[in-house]
Amino acid sequence: MRVSREAAYTLHSRPYRESSLLIDAFTREYGRVTVLAKGIRKLKSRQRSAMLPFSLLSIGWSGKGELPVLTQAEHDGPVTVLRGQRRLCGFYVNELLVKLLHKHDPHAELFDAYHGLLDILVGGVDMEMHLRLFEKRLLQELGYALELEHESDGSTRIDPQAIYQYVPMYGAVRVGRTTSNILTVQGATLLALAREKLDRTDLDESKQLMRSVISHYLGQHRINARSLFRTYTDSQVHHEAD
Numbered sequence: 001m002r003v004s005r006e007a008a009y010t011l012h013s014r015p016y017r018e019s020s021l022l023i024d025a026f027t028r029e030y031g032r033v034t035v036l037a038k039g040i041r042k043l044k045s046r047q048r049s050a051m052l053p054f055s056l057l058s059i060g061w062s063g064k065g066e067l068p069v070l071t072q073a074e075h076d077g078p079v080t081v082l083r084g085q086r087r088l089c090g091f092y093v094n095e096l097l098v099k100l101l102h103k104h105d106p107h108a109e110l111f112d113a114y115h116g117l118l119d120i121l122v123g124g125v126d127m128e129m130h131l132r133l134f135e136k137r138l139l140q141e142l143g144y145a146l147e148l149e150h151e152s153d154g155s156t157r158i159d160p161q162a163i164y165q166y167v168p169m170y171g172a173v174r175v176g177r178t179t180s181n182i183l184t185v186q187g188a189t190l191l192a193l194a195r196e197k198l199d200r201t202d203l204d205e206s207k208q209l210m211r212s213v214i215s216h217y218l219g220q221h222r223i224n225a226r227s228l229f230r231t232y233t234d235s236q237v238h239h240e241a242d
Contacts, residue, residue: 001062001063001064001068002060002061002062002071003030003060003061003062003068004060004071004072005058005059005060005072006027006028006029006030006058006059006060007027007028007029007056007057007058007076007111008025008026008027008028008056008057008058008059009025009026009053009054009055009056009057009114009115009118010023010024010025010051010052010053010054010057011024011025011026011032011053011094011095011097011098012024012053012094012095012098013037013051015041016036018041019038019039019040019041019042020036020037020038020039020040020041021036021037021040021041021051022034022035022036022037022067023035023036023037023051023070024098025057025059026097026101026111026114027059027106027111028106028108028111028112029106029108030104030106031101031102031103031104031105031106031107032097032098032101032102032103032104032105033061033068033103033104034066034067034103035059035061035067035068035069035070036067036068036069036070037051037069037070037073038069038070040070047070047073050073050074050075051073052079053090053091053094054080054081054082054090054118054121055075055077055078055079055080056075056076056077056080056115057073057074057075057076058072058073058074058075058076059072059073059074060072060073066103080118080122081122082118082121082122085127086121086122086127088225089121089127089131090118090121091225092131092223092225092226093114093117093131093134095223095224095225096135096138096214096223097114097138099218099221099223100138100142100214100217100218101142107141109137109141110137110138110141113134113137114134117130117131117134128203128207129198129203132193132198132203132206132207132210133196133198135210135214136193136196136210139213139214139217142217144168144169144213144217146166146193146213147171147172148172148190148191148193148194149190149191149194150171150172151164151171151172151173151174152167152170152171152172152173154171158172158187158190158191158194159174159187160186160187160188160191161187161188162174162186162187163175163176163177163184163185163186163187164184164185164186164187164190165182165183165184165185166183166185166190166209166212166213168212168213168216168217169216172185172187172190183208183209183212185205185206185208185209186205188202189202189205189206189209190209192206193206193209
């Protein structure tokens with residue numbers, strides 16, 4: 001199989017032997033693929049800088065089996081640079097894609113949503129709402145779409161004044177009151193997420209909701225970017241205190 005000029009983003013890379021890398025790439029037409037970039041760690045490799053994350057690429061590969069060889073890599077637009085919290089958010093999303101997407105399973109609409117999210121991370125727009133919406137779309141693409149407008153019976157509409165526990169693969173279950181033993185969410189937050197119109201009063205609950213649901217589907221996998229984000233936040237707090 002030989003592919004050329006495929007739109008792609010680098011999600012993750014890891015060393016392979018002395019001078020090569022294994023690169024997980026998210027492509028528009030082929031989904032997540034892993035390619036072998038031979039000799040790319042050499043100082044004079046022109047492809048090395050091109051394969052950094054967050055910038056739209058045009059790549060090619062060739063070969064049979066599970067590990068084709070990268071044959072072409074170049075930027076397909078301006079270089080994207082993320083800094084601080086926004087860079088960590090980018091790593092978080094990349095890690096989600098690596099750990100949740102099956103290889104060779106195309107998701108063109110999700111690719112476009114990822115492209116749009118990176119544009120938002122580069123700009124000065126508040127990123128929290130857009131992260132939640134991307135997580136929602138990711139689950140939908142995987143076949144795990146959240147039912148956010150009806151209770152778990154499938155017919156009773158969500159009451160914005162009620163309190164719910166959201167159970168993955170089952171839905172929203174009304175509970176009598178908030179409790180420290182289970183994660184609960186306001187009906188108004190579920191409806192705001194369904195309509196993709198979150199405001200600041202919905203953001204914290206929607207974040208906890210999405211984290212709980214995503215953790216369910218990750219199983220034993222952990223998202224390492226979350227610990228990096230906590231470390232970064234703690235360091236910023238200490239810096240401001242000093």
